[in-house]
Amino acid sequence: MSCQLCGAAEAWDHAVAPREDVVALCATCAAGLAGEVTDGPHWTCLNEAIWSPEPAVQVLAYRLLRALNTAWATDVLDIAYLEPEVLSWAEAGMDEASTPHRDSNGAILAQGDSVVLIKDLPVKGAGFTAKRGTAVRNISLVPDNAGQIEGRVDGQRIVILTQFVRKS
Numbered sequence: 001m002s003c004q005l006c007g008a009a010e011a012w013d014h015a016v017a018p019r020e021d022v023v024a025l026c027a028t029c030a031a032g033l034a035g036e037v038t039d040g041p042h043w044t045c046l047n048e049a050i051w052s053p054e055p056a057v058q059v060l061a062y063r064l065l066r067a068l069n070t071a072w073a074t075d076v077l078d079i080a081y082l083e084p085e086v087l088s089w090a091e092a093g094m095d096e097a098s099t100p101h102r103d104s105n106g107a108i109l110a111q112g113d114s115v116v117l118i119k120d121l122p123v124k125g126a127g128f129t130a131k132r133g134t135a136v137r138n139i140s141l142v143p144d145n146a147g148q149i150e151g152r153v154d155g156q157r158i159v160i161l162t163q164f165v166r167k168s
Ligand SMILES: [Zn+2]
Pocket: 003, 004, 005, 006, 007, 008, 025, 026, 027, 028, 029, 030
C-alpha cells in the first residue's frame, strides 16, 4: 500500500495513537510525525490529506500541519474542517511541543519569520547586549519550548525569549 498522506510507493503501517486505527506511511511522513518536521515541498501533500474521508489520515495531517507551524500550514488548518471527535483525537496524541510560539502581542510566530527585539537583551556567554529594535530575520522555533526562538544577532546564533520580541 502507498503512503496515505503523500502517495509515496513504499509505506508501512502505523497506529494512530491513542487509538489503534492504522495508516500506511512512507519514511518521510513517519519521521515527520516523530518530530523531524521542517518545511519543504513534501508537505504540500497535507493540503489534500487534511480533507481525507478517513479520519485517521485527517488526524495525522492535522498533527503535521500543527508541527510545521508555518504561515501556509496555518492557512490550511484555518479552512480545514474536522469533526469535533476527529479533532479531539488529533489533539489527544499531541504533546506540549505543539503549543504555538507567540510574540509579546500574542501573534503566532512561524519558522522563518522576522522579529524585532522590544528590549535590550544581555546575551549570556557571548559578552554583548542585543539592542532593543534589532531586527532578527529568519528565526527558528525551539521545538520543545514555546517560549523560545533562535536567531542570528551580531553574527551569533542566540536563543531569545518570545516575550521580548514582536513579529515584524
Ligand atoms: Zn508519505
